[in-house]
Amino acid sequence: MKPADIRTRAVHAGREDLADLGVHAAPIDLSTTYPSRDSRAEALRLDGFGSGEWDGGLPVYGRVSNPTVERFERALADLEGLPAAVSFASGMAAISAALLAVLSGGRRHVVAIRPLYGTTDHLLGSGLLGTEVSWADPEGVRRALRPDTGLVFVETPANPTLAEVDLADIAAQAGDVPLLVDNTFATPVLQQPARQGAAMVLHSATKFLGGHGDVMGGVIACGDEQAALLRRIRFATGGVLHPLAGYLLLRGLSTLPLRIGAASATAAVLADRLREHPGVRAVHYPGHQQGRPSDQMASGGALVAFEVDGDPHRVISAVRLITPAVSLGSVDTLIQHPASISHQIVDPEQRRACGISDRLLRLSVGLEAPDDLWSDLDQALDQALDQAGNAAAG
């Protein structure tokens, strides 16, 4: 019997065989190669790997498969409610593999909704891998489809504005074209896009899945056929997840529901207090936006975006407890200025057009006490406001 509650599955998925193995922690297998005395049998298996089929037998070579990494993949697939998952060295390696999969299917057109993570925007917009993008509004996805469209790509909530799109509606517009959802911000704890019809669910595992700011990885949960293609691409291009990263990500998953629950509760408190601060013009927090699909996300999540009146750079330099750094999803709270850091690479005009104002700050809430975080934010916002006031007076 499979337990339904995600808190239970987060602790047990990928570890089903441990008691029978007589171990408690998942074994870490660092082997790059695996001995075999039967080369004829290996040859047959390698034929299979070349086409992305993995027979689940003994490993052969570290770029083909790794038992520790496979535990993480099984667990993440379970949490996302999809048959399989394929992991990569980083979120961008996963996104690259998804685009190469489009190309290998003989298509090259991708429909995407802005905003997206800055480097994803860059990879799609630059056509670096040979794909071509059409940027669509959430209502205009169907109109943007072409006969050679191989993928619809969305993030919800989006990095960094936390704008939400209605996934069931996007999936309906996409029709037969696979919908890929970057679920990095919500995590499977708050949202499982497969329920709304996403064919592929992607994570920068570097963020909440690892959860402690000390491991990079990416992963795509999907159907078995798509997984075979992604494994084949990974096998041929080499962007594999390191086994130690696989171990840390599996361990991270076990506390994911607790971490997301605590951080989201604090984020909701901070969003309310930010709304009251005289130095804050606007707060963007999921659930407070109009037109939010009500059953899509279980809570507002652990990120808050807000626009300040004063100099946003001043806020970044004034925080003392909060870590002034890019990235998100760690146990400590991080703040960054998207226009100059995470989305610096996006054309400034396009950036502003999709809601990334130069005054926007993005806060990734961690596990500290809400009052301590608020004291720090409050004094940093006051400093920025004072400076703005002095500048106006002088």
Ligand SMILES: *Cc1c(COP(=O)(O)O)cnc(C)c1O
């Ligand atoms: C960070 C991030 C990525 C890229 O992931 P890396 O692990 O840094 O390569 C992709 N999408 C979103 C939403 C992100 O926040």
